[in-house]
Amino acid sequence: MSENKVSLHRVIKASPEKVYRAFTETLAIASWLPPYGFLCTVHNMDVRVGGTFKMSFHNFTTGNGHSFGGEYLELKPNEFIKYTDKFDDPNLPGVMTTSVWLQKTSVGTELRVLQENIPAVIPAEMCYLGWQESLEKLIKLVEPEIPDA
Structure with missing residues (x-):
């Protein structure tokens, strides 16, 4: 990790199609x-x-929040997503870029995430920890195979 970027890697027991949907469907990403x-x-x-x-x-503890938005720069279904992020808070300046690679493997999907240009006031280790938690939640969403009743 450097001071302004984080990189993560996981192998997930789910198809690239399912993981891609988790990044591109509103209810899933929320x-x-x-x-x-x-x-x-x-x-x-x-x-x-x-x-x-x-x-x-x-x-949820304090009731405080922060908002952010961005633009989709590149989309290759089931393989690659690149987007920008910008916080609404002027104390968190700059535009971050996040790239997500999905590679089909014999056991599911290799996922790589690179987030760059993180505002200097956000410690990289805090951002990394947040991404680790998010990816744990992603895995719990996409790995189960639950049939319709």
Whole structure:
């Protein structure tokens, strides 16, 4: 980890198609993206190149929150997602870029995440910890195979 980027890697027992859906469907991303102790409201999410999104994370303990939004820069279904993130808070300046790679493996999907240009006031280890928690929640969403009743 450097001071302004984090990189994560996981192998997930789910198909790239299912993992991609978790990044691109409103209800899914709201359930796993916020770290533990936070809730997420997705205000809008237009998943297409040039499309935008807006979300808010709410701290369940304090009631405080922060909102952010961005633009989808690249989308290759079931393989790659690249988007920007910008906090609404002027104390968190700059535009972050997040890239997500999905690679089919014999056991599911290899997932790599790279988030760059994290505002200097956010410690990289805090961002890394948040992503670790989010990915734990992602795995709990996509790995179960639950049939319809």
